Amino acid sequence: MTDEDILWIVFLVVISIVVLMVTMTFMQPEFRKEVGVNFLFLQTRPVPVYSYVFGAFIAGILLGSLPLLAAYIGARSDARRKTGVIRNLETDLFP
Numbered sequence: 488m489t490d491e492d493i494l495w496i497v498f499l500v501v502i503s504i505v506v507l508m509v510t511m512t513f514m515q516p517e518f519r520k521e522v523g524v525n526f527l528f529l530q531t532r533p534v535p536v537y538s539y540v541f542g543a544f545i546a547g548i549l550l551g552s553l554p555l556l557a558a559y560i561g562a563r564s565d566a567r568r569k570t571g572v573i574r575n576l577e578t579d580l581f582p
Contacts, residue, residue, distance in 0.1 A: 503548075510544050513537040 514537050521533035 506544065510537075510541055513540045 518537040518540070519535050521535055523533045524531045524539075
């Protein structure tokens, strides 16, 4: 890992902690009220409001990670391909 990779990891961890702290702020009494969701013909059982906020946070993290995973897999395969090309060139130059 390079220093830049570590910097990005630290940045993402700090941002995640800050967002999680803001989310936990919603645990104030106003956000502890239990409400149910009416969606079309369905009605959920009452749950605290902060559960919806925390669930949306987790869903956003998971959905946001999907493009990162795709980019990571693509970059990794590209790096492997280039490593193979480099090895072939080295064997051609230094038999």
